[in-house]
Amino acid sequence: MELFLILSREHETLPSAEVKAALQAENIPFNSKNYELGIMGLMVDDGEEIAQVLGKRLGYAHEICQLLKETTLNELEYDFTNLDWKELLGDDFAVRVKKIGTELEIDSLATEKSLGTIVKSQVADASKVNLENPSSFIRILVTGNTVLIGKRLVKIDKKHFYELKPHKRPFFYPGSMSPKLARCMINLSQIQKDDLLMDPFCGTGGILIEAGILGARVIGSDIDWKMVKGTAENLEHCGIKDFIVFQSDARHLDLEEKVKAVVTDPPYGISASLAGEEGAKLYKDFLESISDNMLDNGRLCMATPHYVDVNALIQGTKFKILERHEIRMHKSLTRVISVMEKLN
Numbered sequence: 001m002e003l004f005l006i007l008s009r010e011h012e013t014l015p016s017a018e019v020k021a022a023l024q025a026e027n028i029p030f031n032s033k034n035y036e037l038g039i040m041g042l043m044v045d046d047g048e049e050i051a052q053v054l055g056k057r058l059g060y061a062h063e064i065c066q067l068l069k070e071t072t073l074n075e076l077e078y079d080f081t082n083l084d085w086k087e088l089l090g091d092d093f094a095v096r097v098k099k100i101g102t103e104l105e106i107d108s109l110a111t112e113k114s115l116g117t118i119v120k121s122q123v124a125d126a127s128k129v130n131l132e133n134p135s136s137f138i139r140i141l142v143t144g145n146t147v148l149i150g151k152r153l154v155k156i157d158k159k160h161f162y163e164l165k166p167h168k169r170p171f172f173y174p175g176s177m178s179p180k181l182a183r184c185m186i187n188l189s190q191i192q193k194d195d196l197l198m199d200p201f202c203g204t205g206g207i208l209i210e211a212g213i214l215g216a217r218v219i220g221s222d223i224d225w226k227m228v229k230g231t232a233e234n235l236e237h238c239g240i241k242d243f244i245v246f247q248s249d250a251r252h253l254d255l256e257e258k259v260k261a262v263v264t265d266p267p268y269g270i271s272a273s274l275a276g277e278e279g280a281k282l283y284k285d286f287l288e289s290i291s292d293n294m295l296d297n298g299r300l301c302m303a304t305p306h307y308v309d310v311n312a313l314i315q316g317t318k319f320k321i322l323e324r325h326e327i328r329m330h331k332s333l334t335r336v337i338s339v340m341e342k343l344n
């Protein structure tokens with residue numbers, strides 16, 4: 001089945017990298033196709049089931065649709081009419097047009113109306129129009145010079161990311177990571193349910209919450225006791241039960257069980273001052289320490305400021321960089337998300 005995903009456009013590379021990593025984590029074979037920024041095509045075997053799996057994992061995705069027909073604006077009405085709507089629809093339906101990255105002139109409301117009339121003429125009373133909460137949602141996506149006709153399989157519920165924003169949790173401390181970015185980094189680490197994941201600079205526990213929601217067993221540590229206690233409080237608040245938190249310096253870790261994945265956001269200064277020897281040494285010592293506590297072929301996903309040379313940091317370690325994504329925070333700070341593999 002061919003799917004298309006409507007992704008967040010808040011970053012150029014992270015949303016599609018997250019989709020690919022989630023599919024790999026779930027051992028799902030796929031081929032992908034690029035449309036405009038914010039849209040990704042996927043060829044997979046069992047589309048309906050895979051859409052459900054992805055819908056539960058992804059942070060930077062909005063919608064997953066089954067592709068019914070790829071067409072152009074000129075051919076839209078013809079191709080739309082030739083689809084077997086009687087076969088495709090449930091008790092009620094809505095047609096909705098969305099434009100992403102297109103110069104094409106289209107009157108969305110008029111198009112929705114006229115396509116809705118075409119459906120109605122085919123299905124008669126078998127399916128009714130329901131604009132509020134239809135069982136079948138027909139998505140018309142106008143992008144570049146292409147129009148995708150799709151049936152929505154999953155609308156990703158963003159309530160969780162909104163309700164669990166750091167300041168809404170029982171323990172808050174400035175500098176917490178956004179839940180969506182945390183979820184994306186967890187996906188980039190390719191963890192599976194019941195894998196052991198660690199954040200050794202856990203702060204308020206934002207990364208561990210997202211990993212716990214995906215079913216990982218989580219371990220968090222921080223040098224500051226206040227953070228350790230706060231993380232435990234936040235994890236409990238979010239219903240995460242399978243966790244261990246303790247106080248530790250991330251440069252001197254000694255875990256009982258080696259972890260499969262590490263996702264973390266080590267401290268960084270607001271200026272390049274941490275680029276000095278002290279900052280670089282903290283990262284370097286941490287990488288050496290965590291390497292001894294990780295399973296071979298496990299992944300480490302880490303956020304660093306742009307002025308830290310991650311390539312230089314991994315020299316002499318067992319880590320290999322697989323991916324790198326830059327997030328511009330403001331004029332003088334870019335965050336770099338590095339995905340690494342621990343080689344054996």
Ligand SMILES: C[S@@+](CC[C@H](N)C(=O)[O-])C[C@H]1O[C@@H](n2cnc3c(N)ncnc32)[C@H](O)[C@@H]1O
Nearest residue numbers: 176177201203204206222223224249250265267
């Ligand atoms: C940027 S914050 C992490 C924020 C976290 N991702 C969140 O969402 O709340 C970095 C954390 O590293 C901790 N830290 C600083 N130096 C450390 C060290 N040597 N070992 C372990 N934790 C350390 C700080 O106490 C702080 O909580």
